[in-house]
Amino acid sequence: MSSLLKRSQVVTTETSGLPCVVDSYLGGGGQGEVYSARWAGNQVALKWYFAHQATREQHDALRRLVELGAPTQSFLWPLEIAVNPTALGFGYIMPLRDSRYKSIVDLMKRTAEPGFRALMTAAIELSASFLELHARGLCYRDVSFGNVFFDPDSGEVLICDNDNVAIDGLLRRGVLGTPRFMAPEIVRGEAAPSILTDIYSLAVLLFYLLMVHHPLEGRREAAIKCLDLPAMNRLYGEQPLFIFDPDDDSNAPVPVLHENAIAFWHLYPQSIRRLFVRSFTEGLREPQKRVRESEWRSTLIRARDLIVVCHCGQESFYCERSHGDAGADLVCWCCGQGITLPPRLMVPGQTVMLNRDVRLFGRHTERDRSRDLDAPTAVVVENPGRPGQLGLRNMSGRIWRVVTPDGAQGNIEPNRSVAIAQGMRIDFGSVVGEIAL
Numbered sequence: 001m002s003s004l005l006k007r008s009q010v011v012t013t014e015t016s017g018l019p020c021v022v023d024s025y026l027g028g029g030g031q032g033e034v035y036s037a038r039w040a041g042n043q044v045a046l047k048w049y050f051a052h053q054a055t056r057e058q059h060d061a062l063r064r065l066v067e068l069g070a071p072t073q074s075f076l077w078p079l080e081i082a083v084n085p086t087a088l089g090f091g092y093i094m095p096l097r098d099s100r101y102k103s104i105v106d107l108m109k110r111t112a113e114p115g116f117r118a119l120m121t122a123a124i125e126l127s128a129s130f131l132e133l134h135a136r137g138l139c140y141r142d143v144s145f146g147n148v149f150f151d152p153d154s155g156e157v158l159i160c161d162n163d164n165v166a167i168d169g170l171l172r173r174g175v176l177g178t179p180r181f182m183a184p185e186i187v188r189g190e191a192a193p194s195i196l197t198d199i200y201s202l203a204v205l206l207f208y209l210l211m212v213h214h215p216l217e218g219r220r221e222a223a224i225k226c227l228d229l230p231a232m233n234r235l236y237g238e239q240p241l242f243i244f245d246p247d248d249d250s251n252a253p254v255p256v257l258h259e260n261a262i263a264f265w266h267l268y269p270q271s272i273r274r275l276f277v278r279s280f281t282e283g284l285r286e287p288q289k290r291v292r293e294s295e296w297r298s299t300l301i302r303a304r305d306l307i308v309v310c311h312c313g314q315e316s317f318y319c320e321r322s323h324g325d326a327g328a329d330l331v332c333w334c335c336g337q338g339i340t341l342p343p344r345l346m347v348p349g350q351t352v353m354l355n356r357d358v359r360l361f362g363r364h365t366e367r368d369r370s371r372d373l374d375a376p377t378a379v380v381v382e383n384p385g386r387p388g389q390l391g392l393r394n395m396s397g398r399i400w401r402v403v404t405p406d407g408a409q410g411n412i413e414p415n416r417s418v419a420i421a422q423g424m425r426i427d428f429g430s431v432v433g434e435i436a437l
Helices: 056-068 104-109 116-135 195-211 219-223 229-238 259-265 270-279 293-304
Strands: 010-013 019-028 032-039 042-049 080-083 090-095 148-150 157-159 307-309 315-317 344-347 350-353 359-361 376-382 390-394 400-403 409-412 417-419 425-427 432-436
Touching (some): 019 042, 032 090, 056 080, 056 090, 116 148, 116 157, 116 293, 116 307, 195 270, 195 293
Antiparallel strands (some): 010 019, 010 080, 019 032, 032 042, 042 090, 080 090, 307 315, 390 417, 425 432
């Protein structure tokens, strides 16, 4: 147990006045230590600052964050400030992270091996979460894989260490970011953390998540004998160069040393690769041209819709072509065998691969932007009496109108299912989709 707080020690939350009882030490960092604790009948995490970090400025910043509340449920946001007259400094309580969540370090060590669907979901949730944070005028300042955790099965994410979040443009001393994640202009000492530097750090985080590698660590990094501070300043600030820069291959990934980047880069759709190229070419030099969170989110969602599953169990991405034979020659990257495509739902501007258990959302079946476009409206189910026969279950609350290729028509009421068939057209209420096999 650490010396800051002891087991069974009681601290008090400022607003509610409720006692918070320390259970066990979880870990520490540069600002303080984190404990599991009991508060208001719940297990929570309690962060307690070292004396030199427990400043009035930090206290006031925490109070603002508590008042604002979490932008989304993905943030383990400060709930209340905690104090104790017998202990130096102060701290705060936040939700406790469940053990099912793993770090990106676990991904890099291969102690967590999620599929593409989980990875894409994590990337989507990260993009959406930072979009909501930034929409409130807040800057995270210290985006890194040490502050992000995800469920390898579902892709759900949790974002920790939110006590450094600040109002964009409000200069605070202290945190500039984490090495390797800081925007080049911060590394060069030309700028302070801002929403635009957050967006750069988000792109680095997404690259780590999807490619399991850093976007600037290629041939130049491999040639460095001692990665000291001057070398890091050159690599990440003064002379940054994307490892897949289409106009300059002098920092290309090195076989054997950078196998993750080499292997994963071509497995993702071109739409995602294009965003990374923009992020780490134009975005390196011109902060205003960086890829925004909303564009990451929409592109990642469309890519997730195109995931297919091989008979060997591995996932791949279906790529649409121009003559209607899209994906006909799709070969699994793992076993090398051809992939049998699942049924596909084609709605205006989108194609969704109807793998079993895949869900459709309002963004697929609604045109009305005032409705909740992230609400599930359908799920792909298997007929229990006919294995292999897939259907769509209506979860929308609306009655669907279905027309089969032979002209037969029918209604599908909420919580009822319809068997998927070639050429079937489904009127979801404001959008019409067609099934292709």
